[in-house]
Amino acid sequence: MRVTDLMLRIMASIVQYGARLRSRTRLREAHARASMWTKNRGREAMWGMLVDWAELLVRWTHVIAGIAWIGSSFYFIALDASIKPHPRLDTRVKGEAWQVHGGGFYQMQKFTVAPDYLPPDLTWFKWEAYSTWIFGFLLLCLMYYANPNFYLIDKTVMDLSPLAAVAIGVVSLAAGWLIYDQLCKSPAGQSTFLLAMVGFVLLMAAAFGYTHVFSGRGAFVHIGALVGSIMVGNVFFVIIPNQTIVVRDLIAGKVPDPRLGNEAKQRSVHNNYLTLPVVFVMLSNHYAFTYGTRYSWAILAAVFIASFLVRHWFNTKHTGEKADWWLWPAAAIPIIGAFVLTLAGQPGAQAGAGTVKFADVQHIVTTRCAVCHAAKPTFEGIEEAPKGVMLDSPDRIVTMAPQIYAQAVQARAMPLNNLTEITEDERGKLAAWFAQGAPGP
């Protein structure tokens, strides 16, 4: 159980890190109380800025590594599909493809059986995958596990302790890989269709489960992390080890077992189909209407189906055969379904009857929102106005009325995890104020 061992060790360090961060926060609070505007305040701001920069750099690296990984996955699947046999070629060569790029011509040949010669500088593709996962996991720790109360725990969904939330998150990622891997090795793994169906149902069960344990946002990021971990697991535990054996056999002059290549190919095709939905899940974090609704898990299901169809269109097109154009309208159907689900599943709030005075609205926004959304936030752990959204003056409140309505009434994504405990009545007042045309003072 190498994986579970590793996961447990990683989890222990995260929890330790979280505890340290929490005690540091408490220390910081004490400092801040003692001398609000002295140099301690400056140090606190510097620490906050440092954490923000760390998060940005980790996110940047994660995205760049992901682009390199997905790029090479798309490239090789397309190359493989475009390889054509030719009588002129060596009998051990399956086929070749001609390409032009950057002013030069490339003649790509694929050997399915041993070539006579393997150069010592054979290029392997693995670090794109590994670094995407490593920096993705770091980001998950920085954003979600170090402070689970912000984005991960939603007490109206399940009243989890921070430790339990982190444990569920990490263990579920490891379990997801183990189940998927066993599924591929089981008899069901022999049939692409059966495997796809069972895999899809299991994945949606995970999405349903996550949305009933974590906040909407935490649930979505975990589906992304789960699928991403399966993909990198495919590279780390199957594709690269199998290829290593094949290369060793070739050097030893033995004929490699074709099963190894087939298994690696199956996993690499899975990865290819999983890229589009994973990227969607990561981006959806910026769109509360996707994860903030009652049917968020069904929206995910629709997006996964649409992504598979679109990816399939590309994969058939690259073979050079007539592409299946019906796949596009077919993919549009689940996307329309997802659109309808976001509308139907919106929690919303009842607009209260009667007119609402601006003074009331200002009071609600000041107490429930401006503790975070101000030039100098007072909420513990928030160092500057999130996303630059400031709601600390009448002017700004009126200008931001549509965003306030969208976030606090429609999607109910704000206040963040309802940390400031806004009431239904107050949401109703915001709704009524917006319906009146959001008048100012």
Ligand code: HEC
């Ligand atoms: C505990 C701190 C906190 C409180 C309280 C809070 N917010 Fe936020 N808000 C955040 C954070 C953090 C983000 C950035 C979320 C992200 O990264 O997607 C945010 C983002 C936003 C955004 C930008 C959304 C986007 O994706 O562009 C708006 C608008 C917003 N909040 C409005 C509100 C309103 C209205 C309230 C009060 C009803 C409120 N917030 C209360 C922390 C808070």
